[in-house]
Amino acid sequence: MLERFLTGASTYSQSIDHLIFLIAALVGFWLVVAEGFLFWLIFRFRHREGQPSQYITGEEKHLKRWITIPHMLVIACDVLIIVGAVKVWMNVKQTMPPAExxxxxxxxxxxxxxxxxxxxxxxxxxxxxxxxxxxxxxxxxxxxxxxxxxxxxxxxxxxxxxxxxxxxxxxxxxxxxxxxxxxxxxxxxxxxxxxxxxxxxxxxxxxxxxxxxxxxxxxxxxxxxxxxxxxxxxxxxxxxxxxxxxxxxxxxx
Amino acid sequence: MSAEAHHAEPGFFRKYLFSTDHKMIAMQYLFTGMIMAVIGGYLAYVFRMQLAYPSQQVPGYGVVSPNEYNSLVTMHGTIMIFWVAMPVLLAAFGNFLIPLMIGCDDMAFPRINRLSYQVFFLSAVVLLASFLVQGGAFGGAWTSYPPLSAKGAYNLTPVGASMWLVAVALEFVAFLLGGINFVVTTMNGRAPGMKMYDIPIVVWMIVLATIMFMFSVGPLIAGAVMLLFDQLLGTGFYDPGRGGDPLLWQHLFWFFGHPEVYVVLLPALGIVAEVVAVFARKKLFGYKTILHTAWAVWVLSFVVWAHHQFVAGIDPRMANVFSITTLLISIPLAEMVFVYIATLYGGSIRLATPMLWALAFMAEFLIGGVTGIFLGASGTDIYFHDTYFVVAHFHYTFVPIAIIAVFAGLTYWYPKMFGRMLNETLGKIHFWGSIITFNVIFIPLFITGTAGDQRRIYSYAQFAEQARPALQHLRVVSTLALLVFIAFQLIFVFNFLWSLRHGQRAEANPWMANTLEWTVPSPPPHGNFADMPTVYRGPYEYATPGRREDFWPQNVPN
Known part of the structure; x- marks a missing residue:
């Protein structure tokens, strides 16, 4: 993906580019879902005469799901990204192949x-x-x-x-x-x-x-x-x- | 008996310049911050013009030299963070809101409060005076890394560098003094009946931010003193030639510098919470969840600092640790954003100007948040570090914080502050003009950063890969959008000043909100409450079942 912006010319340029792509895909998904949901809510629950808002505390178990499930998914994505980041980092910065x-x-x-x-x-x-x-x-x-x-x-x-x-x-x-x-x-x-x-x-x-x-x-x-x-x-x-x-x-x- | 009877009206001098009234001190901070924002914006205008049209006359400035360019970017960053975001979000809103929202007549230590503003004012004078000294204002970036910042022979702004440090140190003193007040007042000055979980979120956030600031700033003050000694007395704390270490400063700076991001973020999140609850007519979705995630951010923010230093020459194994902690902090922050979004569910959303700003905060801050992942992940930071991608990322966090959330707060509390309503039409024009142009300024910078544009560069002529015409076009687009953005701010200034005199008179509670500041007249008199209030419930009881009205102020017995 990054090659469209700038040539890659080293052995690790590809692995860094792949990691950028992985992160872009994961956070891109979250961004689209979150923004989409936000705008849908703004539209769906816009003020209309005679329609009062609902009383929801957010402390009930069946409602907390709406936070805990995305929360778990975010953790899963984070783990994936951390594994990818550490792998690339080890390759580029932490270990050195024999010098020629x-x-x-x-x-x-x-x-x-x-x-x-x-x-x-x-x-x-x-x-x-x-x-x-x-x-x-x-x-x-x-x-x-x-x-x-x-x-x-x-x-x-x-x-x-x-x-x-x-x-x-x-x-x-x-x-x-x-x-x-x-x-x-x-x-x-x-x-x-x-x-x-x-x-x-x-x-x-x-x-x-x-x-x-x-x-x-x-x-x-x-x-x-x-x-x-x-x-x-x-x-x-x-x-x-x-x-x-x-x-x-x-x-x- | 009214409050005015207790408190005789003070004379002009005591009322405006040496006031101990928390509301007047808040206004002093607010207006100083706004003037500094104009200066910081002007600096951005000048260096963006240089980037779009290199080495040409910048209208209202002249030709920019490389040394001036460095001063411009350094002072823009310094001013916007330390002299705009901090005084407005923490000091102005903190001073204005804390006593009013917790039901108290003033801060616990009004004179310390006054001293806080006076020291802050002095710090601003020192900083601005540094533009006038020989060599000009400091140009070694707002992070002030030694040895560049330590020796005049390296940075060529020897006087400016020391004045920058003194100004920053004075500013910290001001916020330590003010911060003591915030914490003590909130802990001891609450109205009877207001339990910890009845405190409005914005007050919680300002207090958490203040404590965070106090915990993190100590090491930097020590570091600043050492740097000042290196500059002026010839010590060698950061001089490798004499056993010092430049990396020491980076650790001390970022140990403060990263929590600082959350010091300004938390009050912004607090403002947005208040506005969203009122204009969606909704109880916040999980008050306690918001607090707990804020605490989690608070704790984690102290162990992420070295993600600014992945490629700075620290032990590469440390990068893995800080990469993990940095991604961990995304979890409570994501959760907080989910809670805010969930609050809208089932609401009755009124898109008044303050609500537009609050919703824009969520939409834009999300972009700032997710782009941070590229930088927190060590593997990708190798490429993105110190590129315009970083610049775009943190503007997508800081602009929502210091501009969008501040506008949400200003338009929301303006009636309480000044007793008049702002003009809604002008407010909406200003909103759309600012939000659209903001995105047009910074989206191109994500692209140039991804294409390799490094930061703090006066001209890309020397770099073949960066001197491509396609990238220059993007830089021009960004600059032009900034010009339009600045033009739209004039509408706000006009609306702000015009409404002071000609706006519709505001009643005590124009938004039908629950928190205590709306129970007193607009603007509140000296001493705030005619009768000290008692609190019976939490601040977000909107649309409570069984009540005819859709709001239930905290001080109404039933």
């Missing part, structure tokens, strides 16, 4: 930067690839990410992946995703982070294995020389070391 590649995501006022673990799959080694604003990932590959913030609370959101996770200064927050469709997708910051909040955009570029290999090759060599210095990168327009909050860049719990 790792990337570190830096959030700061007001840019995203990324540290791909490079060919050796280990972060903070010489072959790491650093980029600003663009996250290059290989399709059908499980990525683990480490999310850190250099200054204030941000939120790393890729709507097409149905991925959202706050970045909190002082913490490294782990998560994962596995992209299923090559293409370019938006990265949003979804937590108010100051005057540049609405320009804090980025892109995920999901690449086929061949495209990705070409990118690694092209990006690899010039970056490795600078990788020892975490604050330097090729985009001169944004110097991380002088950005507000850069003093937190190395904070790790």
């Amino acid at each position: 590649q790792t990337v570190r995501v830096y959030a700061q006022q007001w840019a995203w930067s990324f540290q791909d673990a490079g060919p050796d799959g280990m972060l903070d080694t010489g072959d790491d690839i650093r980029t600003v604003g663009e996250l290059h990932v290989k399709v059908n590959t499980t990525y683990h990410f480490e999310l850190v913030s250099r200054d204030v609370v941000h939120s790393f959101c890729v709507p097409s992946f149905r991925l959202k996770q706050d970045a909190v200064p002082g913490r490294t927050i782990a998560g994962w995703f596995r992209a299923t469709r090559p293409g370019t997708y938006d990265i949003q910051c979804t937590q108010m982070c100051g005057i540049g909040h609405s320009v804090m955009a980025g892109r995920v570029i999901v690449e086929t294995p061949e495209q990705h290999a070409r990118w690694v090759q092209a990006a690899g060599s010039p970056y490795t020389a600078q990788a020892a210095n975490p604050a330097s990168h090729t985009h001169a327009s944004l110097d991380l070391s002088t950005a507000p909050g850069a003093e937190f860049a190395e904070v790790r719990p």
